[in-house]
Amino acid sequence: MTVQIAVRLPDDLVEFLDHEIETGAASSRAAIVTRALARERRRRAAERDAAIYAALGDDEDLATFTRQAAAQPMDVD
Structure with missing residues (x-):
């Protein structure tokens, strides 16, 4: 299930979101925000x-x- 919410972001962050979409790095603003929140939850x-x-x-x-795990490359997404 998904829930639509409204958030207010500074202009520079919205520009970043839109640039990511324009360059094909993300499919939507929601996708970028979802990825960022999931990353924060894991952190x-x-x-x-x-x-x-x-x-x-x-x-x-x-x-x-931990020595073994630290030697492995990490996927950040």
């Missing part, structure tokens, strides 16, 4: 996970995993 979840891991202290198995 916050990662911060929560990092705080949990930091509170747990050192764990060699986890350290091995």
Whole structure:
């Protein structure tokens, strides 16, 4: 399900959105906003996970995993 909402954005951000659409980088303003919000949600979840891991202290198995994960390329979308 989707819900239509109205947001007010500064002119420069709207220009950015429209430029992304004009260049084919995105199909619509909504697609760009959706992608940005999904990315922000993932970033916050990662911060929560990092705080949990930091509170747990050192764990060699986890350290091995994080070294391996850090060596992998990331897809930002």
